Structures are given as structure tokens and as C-alpha cells.
Amino acid sequence: MIDTLQTNVIYCGDNLEVLPKYIPDESVDLVYIDPPFNSSRNYEVFWGEAQERRAFEDRFGDAMTYLDWMRPRIREIHRVLKPTGSFYYHCDWHASHYVKVELDRVFGFDSFVNEIVWHYKRWPAGRHQFQRMHDVILFYSKNRGQHFFSPLLESLTEGTLKRWRGMKSRVDYKDGIRQVTKMTQEASKGTLMDDVWDIPVINSQAKERLGYPTQKPLALLERIISASSNEDEVVLDAFCGCGTTLEASAKHKRRWIGIDFSPTACRVMADRLEKRLGLKEGVDFELRDMPKTPEQLRRMPPFEFQNWAVVALGGIPNKVKVGDYGIDGRLYLADMEKEHRGDFMETLDRWYPIQVKQIDRVGRPDIDKFETAMRRDKRLKGYFIAFGFSQDAIREIKRANTADGLDIVPITVDEILTHERVATSIS
Ligand SMILES: C[S@@+](CC[C@H](N)C(=O)[O-])C[C@H]1O[C@@H](n2cnc3c(N)ncnc32)[C@H](O)[C@@H]1O
Known part of the structure; x- marks a missing residue:
């Protein structure tokens, strides 16, 4: 374990080894993770872990295996968070209910802050159910009430504003004109963002699209980072994929750490930071522990x-x-x-x-x-x-x-x- 934290580093390795080796206690302000098992294509990924055969149908057994695998990683994340830190766990219907129980155990039931619903549109599938069109992001604080949070505003559409004005003028009729005018002005700045986020998935023509199957939209990570960290603070993604968290962090002047087991993912991240933000490997950031030869x-x-x-x-x-x-x-x-x-x-x-x-x-x-x-x-x-x-x-x-x-x-x-x-x- 080292005492000082190094930032702007991509570590290639299993986060269960990287976290204890390189990340000191209480050194990180914000952790976002989007681990495997949040979509069908990641269903079977518990890299190199338990060897037993598991039936696809055996959901409950799968969830338990998944939680056994995740538990020590969640504990490590809890360890590295500062007392004022926040943790966002991205998942979906496969596991969100199990994960929440586990997070309540590790972080404490009272440290739960939000269940964010990321709502999107995609190709419909299956006619015998409501279309599954959302992911779940569980937001916990390290210590109840001590976490940093910068409220975000959501701007209102012209239609909503008009409706609001209409509603307010009815209230106005009852309660007096001064109050109404003030409320309408306030409203035009936007409303406090709620926990259902409509953000489009990355479409096939999008500039940010890298072709990495589980890539998340930059806008999603920008929201999380803006709400739960300040400039110069440290953001960690321990399942970094193609590095959406890193791009959003660098763009918003946060320091960052990315971990991924896959050398390919690490390479994609490094290329992404270079191409999209002009950051130079070896100068602006480090790529460590890659199998090179x-x-x-x-x-x-x-x-x-x-x-x-x-x-x-x-x-x-x-x-x-x-x-x-x-x-x-x-x-x-x-x-x-x-x-x-x-x-x-x-x-x-x-x-x-x-x-x-x-x-x-x-x-x-x-x-x-x-x-x-x-x-x-x-x-x-x-x-x-x-x-x-x-x-x-x-x-x-x-x-x-x-x-x-x-x-x-x-x-x-x-x-x-x-x-x-x-x-x-x-x-
Ligand atoms: C769903 S993807 C993350 C996608 C990411 N949010 C993005 O926008 O690109 C999950 C990533 O976790 C990585 N991973 C899986 N097990 C890991 C482990 N034990 N340690 C580190 N990374 C791991 C996989 O290689 C994969 O790239």
C-alpha cells in the first residue's frame, strides 16, 4: 500500500488488487462504477473467479455469486472514499435490488441518497412486457449527510414554462400578483433536477461513440461529476470500460483514476483521452501495468x-x-x-x-x-x-x-x- 495518491492514472488490472495496492484510505472524493452483469452481454463475466458451472435460469444463485464477487470490491471502494465522498453504482433490473441490499450493508441504510433512473429509448424487445428502457444508478454517501453535493438545475421547456405561467396566474388570482411574478422568474432559471434522467443512449452516428459495447453517454457522467465533486477533486472509476468517466472528469477539471482489467479497454481509454482531449500519455496521464510484450x-x-x-x-x-x-x-x-x-x-x-x-x-x-x-x-x-x-x-x-x-x-x-x-x- 502506498501513502500518497497518484492521479490521472489508468491502471490495468483487477480492481481487487489495484485498489489495496495503489489507493490510500479516504483519498477519493467520488467513485462511479458500472460493473459487468448490467446487461445480457456481460452476464457471464466474473473474470477468472469461481469455476463452478451456473445455469442461466438460476437467477438467484447467479445473483449470490455476483454479490460474493462484488462484496470485497465494494468494501475497498468504501475504504478509499473520503468521509465527504459519494458513491454511484450503475446497474439495471438484473441485479439492482440485490445490489441495494448489499450497499445498505456496507455503507449503511442511512447513507443511501438516491436511486437515479436513467431513462432512454432503444429498439423495443419482447411483446409480453412493458419495454425495459431504464438503468438504475444507486447513489450512497460515505457518511450520512456529510457528502458534498452541488444541486443541478434542469432547464424547463417553453411548453412547461407556459403551463407553469398559467398555473401561477391561477394561484396569482388567489394569492396576489407580487408572489406570482417572483415565482415565474425563479422557475425560468430551471427546476432542481429530480432522480429520473432522460439522456439518449449513444447512437450509431454519435461523435462520442467508440464502438465499445457498454459505453455510457458522456452527459450521464458529466451530471454525476458536476453534482458530486469540485474542480481538482479526485474521481475514481474502478470498472472503467472505454473511459467515459475519465473523459468527463478531465473535461470538468477533476483529477481522476481509472481501473480496468482489460488491456484493450485501457488502450481504448488512453487513445480516447488523447484524441478527444489532446492529453498525452506519459505527460498528462500514465498508463500502468499493461502487459506489453x-x-x-x-x-x-x-x-x-x-x-x-x-x-x-x-x-x-x-x-x-x-x-x-x-x-x-x-x-x-x-x-x-x-x-x-x-x-x-x-x-x-x-x-x-x-x-x-x-x-x-x-x-x-x-x-x-x-x-x-x-x-x-x-x-x-x-x-x-x-x-x-x-x-x-x-x-x-x-x-x-x-x-x-x-x-x-x-x-x-x-x-x-x-x-x-x-x-x-x-x-
Ligand atoms: C460495463 S463496462 C464499463 C463501461 C464504462 N462505464 C464505459 O462507459 O465505457 C465494465 C468494465 O469492467 C471491466 N472489469 C470487469 N471486471 C473487472 C475487474 N475485476 N477489475 C477491473 N475491471 C473489471 C471490464 O473489462 C469492462 O471494461
């Missing part, structure tokens, strides 16, 4: 290497490996959501398999086995990641494509490390 990756334990490779591609690692025929991960493409018209379970069935081998030359037998796995799972496209491929393997990939219509994409570790192939570029 093929040698480091060769030395990784096999399970971690598989996770690294699957995540680098934007996929979700499988928890259970079933002998040689098991695949190592699944890729759910962002665009699949648009195709999706069915229910949650149906979404889970739309994926491409990913096979990973921590070897220098994938041979033809490895490709044969992957073909068998693809056929078994009824997949026509799949990704194979390794340090290299033999000529035989490449020939077999071509043959399988022409003869059987199987599209196997070979990807080398070098291609991933040089960012030629990351999640954002796969189509």
Missing part, C-alpha cells in the same frame, strides 16, 4: 492468458472449460442487439466462439477441433487467437471456408498488441 503474455498463467485474449477481442471468457472441445469465450457483437427482437434468453444465443491457444504455432489438428466445436454449437463464424499459425492451419482454415462455409478468423497476439485487431475494429 509477447514474453509477458507467454508467462501468464494459461487461464489468465485466455481471459486476456478473449477480453482483448471484446469477448466474454467462458468460466468452464470442457476438455479440448470447449471454446474459451464468446463474442457478442454490438450490432447483434439491433438484430435482436426476442427476449433475454434469445440474446444470449447470439454469439461467435473464440478459441485461444498460448502456443507459437497452431497446427491443423487444433483447427479441426475448433471446427468440431463450432459445428456442435451450430456456429458459422469463429475467432482463433494464438502467437502464430502454421501453413497447414491456414490451409485448413481456407478449406473449411470454401468446402463447409465455416468462417474461422485467425488472429495473432502481435496483431492484438499493435491494436490492429481490437473489439472496436471487428465487424
